[in-house]
Amino acid sequence: MAAFGTEFTGQMVSSHYENGQWSDLQVVPVAPFSLHPATHVLHYASECFEGLKAYRQQTGEVHLFRPDRHIARMTNSAAQLLLEIPGQAELERSLHMAVAAVVDAIPAYPGALYLRPTLLGTEQDIGAAARPSQKVLYYVLTSPVGNYFAGGLKPLRVKVDDQAMRCTPGFGEVKTGGNYAAAMRHVVLAQRELGADQVLFAPGGNVQETGAANFVLIEGNELLTKPLDGSILPGVTRDSILTLARDAGLKVTERDFSVAELLERAPHGEAALTGTAAVLTPVGAFLYNGREITVGDGQMGPWSASLREQLCAIQSGAAADPHGWRAPLQVS
């Protein structure tokens, strides 16, 4: 299977907003489309997206994982960007339509179908820097993905940056391309200069998250993570892992914590990144001010392994679904 992000199915679902209304959802071929050079999104970044997965269970049944959460988050992203967006029921239908249209292309677990709902401003007006696009395109692109960890789960080396900001304050809960553009140079620099895999953003010494994943620290009987205060993405995987951690008897604490506390506790604990693409990835070491601080023994710790396994079992259909996270595919 091709690298993540480069292989797509042949069909997607789309809808256009024009003259104050959305067109009916349609299944269309995945193909290049044309945009006028003055298109709003190309100049003013009127864009947001989501990333979620549909899984094929061993029984052959197909389900989406927590689509309601992704729909709610995308609706909030669109609101912050003043972008029109289809209603909740239409968004839900669009996800099921997009999966149903290509259902035969869903690889067996641990493979999955990755869904990329995307919203962008398509009005042709470079004078519209300070007002919302009056035309919007919505589509759900899908991509078959293989085992993200075919090469094994290698703990990451993560640079802790106590100065750089991942995005502008208050925009952290918006899943928009602009935030990735803001974070990218910090990540690339850390890769080039330190051979780091990721950057943990901690502006002012306050630990937030990495460029595309939430962050958790586990030490003793406690899982510690930053609260959802608008500065970080409300990750669906984060919420799922926190729920499973509570179920397992861990004390889950959502509060601000400093780089100093992180680096003091990490050597006798575990640290991990959470996100849809990789589920949970262990951090093996932090790089900070010329020091390298090993997390635990540098390998994936027992809590990380157990929480990851539990979430994967729910996603694959191997375990029961006590929280109702699996949404069976509805063919309309």
Ligand SMILES: *Cc1c(COP(=O)(O)O)cnc(C)c1O
């Ligand atoms: C998408 C994303 C996440 C992960 O969210 P999930 O819902 O768990 O996939 C975390 N942080 C950022 C900045 C993201 O863009």
